[in-house]
Amino acid sequence: MHAADPVALLRGSGLRVTRPRVAVIHALEQHPHAEVDRLAEVARADLGAVSTQAVYDVLRALTEAGVVRRIEPAGSPARFELRVGDNHHHVVCRSCGAIADVDCAVGARPCLDASDTQGFVIDEAEVTYWGTCPDCTQIH
Amino acid sequence: MHAADPVALLRGSGLRVTRPRVAVIHALEQHPHAEVDRLAEVARADLGAVSTQAVYDVLRALTEAGVVRRIEPAGSPARFELRVGDNHHHVVCRSCGAIADVDCAVGARPCLDASDTQGFVIDEAEVTYWGTCPDCTQIH
DNA sequence: GAGTCAATCTTGAATGATTCAAGAAAACAT
DNA sequence: ATGTTTTCTTGAATCATTCAAGATTGACTC
Missing domain, CATH: 3.30.1490 (Dna Ligase; domain 1)
Structure with missing residues (x-):
């Protein structure tokens, strides 16, 4: 379980490479199953500033591209992970x-x-x- | 799958018998897996009026008493059912x-x-x- | 490397589901 | 019947998420 290259991951999925996206993927590598707030915090520590909305947008794009998986355990806000494709x-x-x-x-x-x-x-x-x-x- | 008696169900669980509770149980019998809004509608058709908050309170009490089960499929508001205890x-x-x-x-x-x-x-x-x-x- | 266009980000507000809080009404025990 | 506790009503607050409009940026072409 070592870090995939965020840029390669994005390119490989036909997604544009942006600083927020790279930062969010980075955050996901360090914090699997984190929720949006947490990921935004970590991404901010990395970039200086990112809007929460951008983090939502990034996670949506990544989820739709099949790069991340979204889970929603009862009683919890959505959580995200990079491990995908396996069952x-x-x-x-x-x-x-x-x-x-x-x-x-x-x-x-x-x-x-x-x-x-x-x-x-x-x-x-x-x-x-x-x-x-x-x-x-x-x-x- | 025939209707349990709401009053007996409540008494058997040590819960007070109130009109809103009876109506919600009735609604659950007719609409398994319904969400709060729907249950409130159905209960209202029965009683004339019940506050949405009361329906939330009733469902919480019933859930805590183990009379109903609450499920939260991803992307959906909470849903409730009377079938409980079996796996x-x-x-x-x-x-x-x-x-x-x-x-x-x-x-x-x-x-x-x-x-x-x-x-x-x-x-x-x-x-x-x-x-x-x-x-x-x-x-x- | 500059120009272009679409995709993405920022800001600010809206929505939906649920919870909190205070007082009024109702259920049950005596 | 009466009192005490629980439950219901009303109204507002909160949290997660989405919507919307304009500004910015990425990537492709020349």
């Missing part, structure tokens, strides 16, 4: 909101067969595990 | 937002074993299937 899931800590990646035990496309899909055509199974993170378990 | 999941239509229940194929507590849980203690696995509902598939 991985997330554990969310009920007490502090920490999130970690989890590879599904079942296989490459886990849980994709539900017993009765009610006539729906399913293209993705999103799994969210809920529990308590190591830190919160210790303190309790 | 069932949901399919969400990407185009119209329709939601249906899905029993997991794996077993009673499906997907509860993730390969590597990063030290988290997991107590629930929430699965959201994404796809297209029968209606939206037909029209396309």
Whole structure:
């Protein structure tokens, strides 16, 4: 898990290379699963100034280009990660909101067969595990 | 899937029986997976008037009492259902937002074993299937 | 390297869902 | 019936996100 080159990542996806975009990708490398506010902060530390709106725009563009993945655990604002394309899931800590990646035990496309899909055509199974993170378990 | 008696449901959970609560439970019976607005509308048709805030309060009380379950699919406001306690999941239509229940194929507590849980203690696995509902598939 | 045009960023306001807060009304126990 | 506590009403606040208009910038062409 070492840093991809933001510029290469953008070029490779046919996206313009701008300072805000590079900074946001950089922020995502350092802070996987961060929310918009946090990413904006980190990007600002890098650039001096970026509007929050720009960060929203960047994240939207990156998400639409398939460079980042957006997740929205219940009760949390949207979070973003660069790890994309593989089928991985997330554990969310009920007490502090920490999130970690989890590879599904079942296989490459886990849980994709539900017993009765009610006539729906399913293209993705999103799994969210809920529990308590190591830190919160210790303190309790 | 026939209607539970709202009054019995409330009494059984140690909750006061009020007109708004009975009406919201009634609305939930008729409209599983409905969002707050919709439930408030339906409850109003029943009672004449209820404040939206009251509906929020009722849903919170019912959720905390374990009488209803709250789900929040990405991109949607919260939705509520009376079916609770069993381990069932949901399919969400990407185009119209329709939601249906899905029993997991794996077993009673499906997907509860993730390969590597990063030290988290997991107590629930929430699965959201994404796809297209029968209606939206037909029209396309 | 300058000119051009579309894409992107800035600023400021709007929206939607949800929560907070204070007082009025209603439910339940006695 | 009466009192106490919970719940409902009304009105405002908050948070995350989106919309909109104009200024700036990236990348392509000459």
